[in-house]
Amino acid sequence: MFQPCCSKSTMSRSGVAVNDSALQAFNELKLGKKVTFIIYKINDAKTEIVVEEEGTTDSYDTFLGKLPENDCRYAVYDFEYEISSGEGKRSKLVFFTWSPDTAPVRSKMIYASSKDSLRRALTGISTEIQGTDFSEVAYESVLERVSRGAGSH
Structure with missing residues (x-):
């Protein structure tokens, strides 16, 4: 029996599911906390958003090192941080749209037009970050956004 890869509700306007x-x-x-990050990519056929890598790391810099310098990606990171008032640690799920200036224009266009279908499907995201260079996704930049409870960039 044929099993579709994706539900129709997760199809983007670019046709990427x-x-x-x-x-x-x-x-x-989100539920099991077995991994701390997921990096998504659009497959080579430009038909689906798939998992490129999942991982567990205590180092945010290790996660950033997995983002390609010259191509686009989506990512979710379980961002853990200390509350400045001494109330302990908090954790928030952050969605990244990584679209470096050096990425091919076609790649930037397809990632931009496919983002909403993935973002809508991922319920429980607290903050969304758009990054075009590493300074925009640096720990301190993300910490500032997460700790003030900001939504979209």
Whole structure:
């Protein structure tokens, strides 16, 4: 029996669908906390958003090092930080749209037009970050956005 890869509700206006395994990976991160980040990419056929890598790291810099310098990606990171008032640690799920200035124009266009379908499918995201260079996704920049509870960039 034929099993579709994706539900129609996760199809973007670019025609790129969100693969069901991409949603499953997010739900496992959100509920199980077995991984601290997921990096998504659009497959080579430009038909689906798929998981490129999942990982566990205590280092935000290690996560950033996995983002390509010259191509686009989406990512979710379980961002843990200390509350300045001494109330302990907090954790928030952050969605990244990584679109470096050096990425090919076609790649930037397809990632931009496909983002909403993935973003809508990932329920429980607290903050969204758009990054075009590493300074925009640096720890301090993200900490500032997360700690003030900002939404979209």
